[in-house]
Amino acid sequence: MPELIKAKEPFRFYTRLHLSELTGFKATTLEELLDLMKEVPGSCIYHHTHRFLQQHQYLSPEPPNDFAYWVNSALGEDELAERLASIDTVQFSTIRGLREEMIAKIEQYIKASPKSKRKFAEEAQEFHFIKSVSFILPTKYVVNDLKEFIDVLAKITMDSVYFHIFEARLRLEKKTNDFSYWIETSIGNKKLADKIANLDPYTHTLEDLRDTLIKIIEKSV
Amino acid sequence: MERLGEYIPIVGQSIIDDLKLLAERLKGKVIQQVNSTSVGGGVAEILNRMIPLLKELGVDSRWDFIKGGAQFFDVTKKFHNALHGKKEDITKHDFEIFEDTSRKNIEELDTYGDIVFIHDPQPVALVKKKKGNKWVWRCHIDVSRPNKDVWNFLKGYIKNYDSAVFSAPSFCQKMPIRQFLISPSIDPLSDKNRELPQQEIDAVLRKYEIEADKPIITQISRFDRLKDPVGVIDAYLQVKKYIDCQLILAGGTAVDDPEGAEVLAEVREKAKKDKDIHILLLPQNDLEVNALQRASTIIMQKSSREGFGLTVSEALWKTKPVVATDTGGIPLQIKHKYSGLLCHSIEGAAFAIKQLLNSPGYAKKLAENGREHVRNNFLITRHIRDYMLLFLSLYHPEDVVSL
Numbered sequence: 001m002p003e004l005i006k007a008k009e010p011f012r013f014y015t016r017l018h019l020s021e022l023t024g025f026k027a028t029t030l031e032e033l034l035d036l037m038k039e040v041p042g043s044c045i046y047h048h049t050h051r052f053l054q055q056h057q058y059l060s061p062e063p064p065n066d067f068a069y070w071v072n073s074a075l076g077e078d079e080l081a082e083r084l085a086s087i088d089t090v091q092f093s094t095i096r097g098l099r100e101e102m103i104a105k106i107e108q109y110i111k112a113s114p115k116s117k118r119k120f121a122e123e124a125q126e127f128h129f130i131k132s133v134s135f136i137l138p139t140k141y142v143v144n145d146l147k148e149f150i151d152v153l154a155k156i157t158m159d160s161v162y163f164h165i166f167e168a169r170l171r172l173e174k175k176t177n178d179f180s181y182w183i184e185t186s187i188g189n190k191k192l193a194d195k196i197a198n199l200d201p202y203t204h205t206l207e208d209l210r211d212t213l214i215k216i217i218e219k220s221v
Numbered sequence: 222m223e224r225l226g227e228y229i230p231i232v233g234q235s236i237i238d239d240l241k242l243l244a245e246r247l248k249g250k251v252i253q254q255v256n257s258t259s260v261g262g263g264v265a266e267i268l269n270r271m272i273p274l275l276k277e278l279g280v281d282s283r284w285d286f287i288k289g290g291a292q293f294f295d296v297t298k299k300f301h302n303a304l305h306g307k308k309e310d311i312t313k314h315d316f317e318i319f320e321d322t323s324r325k326n327i328e329e330l331d332t333y334g335d336i337v338f339i340h341d342p343q344p345v346a347l348v349k350k351k352k353g354n355k356w357v358w359r360c361h362i363d364v365s366r367p368n369k370d371v372w373n374f375l376k377g378y379i380k381n382y383d384s385a386v387f388s389a390p391s392f393c394q395k396m397p398i399r400q401f402l403i404s405p406s407i408d409p410l411s412d413k414n415r416e417l418p419q420q421e422i423d424a425v426l427r428k429y430e431i432e433a434d435k436p437i438i439t440q441i442s443r444f445d446r447l448k449d450p451v452g453v454i455d456a457y458l459q460v461k462k463y464i465d466c467q468l469i470l471a472g473g474t475a476v477d478d479p480e481g482a483e484v485l486a487e488v489r490e491k492a493k494k495d496k497d498i499h500i501l502l503l504p505q506n507d508l509e510v511n512a513l514q515r516a517s518t519i520i521m522q523k524s525s526r527e528g529f530g531l532t533v534s535e536a537l538w539k540t541k542p543v544v545a546t547d548t549g550g551i552p553l554q555i556k557h558k559y560s561g562l563l564c565h566s567i568e569g570a571a572f573a574i575k576q577l578l579n580s581p582g583y584a585k586k587l588a589e590n591g592r593e594h595v596r597n598n599f600l601i602t603r604h605i606r607d608y609m610l611l612f613l614s615l616y617h618p619e620d621v622v623s624l
Contacts, residue, residue, distance in 0.1 A: 022393035128390035
């Protein structure tokens, strides 16, 4: 059995808890949705593209975002819904980039299907823009090698997994997820770091993602 | 008595650890909750269960009540109905009565909290006492289509709070203060939701002469037009043509509500020819409600309006498939075809029930998803976490807060 590498710097697990802030902005048509998507804070775009991950963590990993879900369920635009749902979120390292991509998809669709502008959501089916307020806290878990890392990963909250994989990369605009960064720079295992960074976390449920991470790391220990 | 530990097998140790982490950040702050009654009603029910848990976490949470006479509470009942969108004749005198009682409460009630947490419209005017402390107004009412006169009157007070909290996105209002979305919750350890031995469930079925081996469709609700019990019977009758089943409509009595008595009479008239329809009056009998939900094959919530509709979470927590209307807080609890079936009509409800009765595997999957959705989002532990985050947000205006 290879000797366990001790990390140059320990890894502290953080957790991220969130509160939903109501903005009062609501859309009943595709054009209204588009206009508001251009105006609302990035925290709103983040909320509506990541809420499902946390609130429906046990389900199959679809539907991936509120915009796709609403466009389909309230306006009946399933083709646009599919285009919005299939945006490769992992390719974006900023909310700004993700927002621009979604806006471009909707604009192209309206141009190609002008009839879509005439559809209205029924009363009580409007799209309400909500902002995600994140609270980041250090947990008591600090690890010094991959064995300890796996033990903690198996028991920390999904909020913690979520924070290090999704929020750190996209919302805090770090280049990669926290796990890959630590494994590369402190453990010195670039191959493992890349393997984790190359996962598409958006196509897993959070529980499944945790299991996948543990399996990948176990293989290398 | 230590109760926090009892939630660990349900939500996991790490969720309780997170609550403790947050509670540490609130050390030294006094949270003063204020409403109008310690018994009866959903607000008192949740505070009765939540305050001991907050205290156990080390959060100094206290509870005070305002005082008011019959006239004041008649007016606030009218306000309540008007905020729900019901037509009410509200006079200038009504507003004067509200202000007179509020003035007395402002004089008498000490608002000592670092955070003063006001529930519903009755104590809203206390904010006139605001000094250096933080104030939050918690709205437990569906204000998606409120009576404008009443709302504008209350808004005069609400805009002086630091934040307001609503239960569904559609209840949000145009206001110059921060507004948060916090859903209500169920307590998995309460009599209404705790696990029950099969003998206890069977005993309740025997008591009400319900057959255990024939599918049971149930709606637990007050006999109120907004809950559409007549529509539930119509949907059941459409199903009954193809599948032999029973219907239970169970809810509280409506002695102080003339319309409720009328609805109950109508329901009884419609049900009298079918021995498989059981109309049960269950005045605050949580254990029997629990048993009936657990004995059911399908739970319905066919409301035309709904503040939140926690009966849906109660059913899902018991791993029951649910057919419910797409209104109020219900779509937050059910994502159509993922964790239940949403409907918009009697025919739609009947079709959904038939689908579920004929496809038990599909029904089971929806119900299992529903239970996990409730575990993650609608249990009291999540509610406590959100309230603690809300209290912390009063000191942190930014979108990403490092604690």
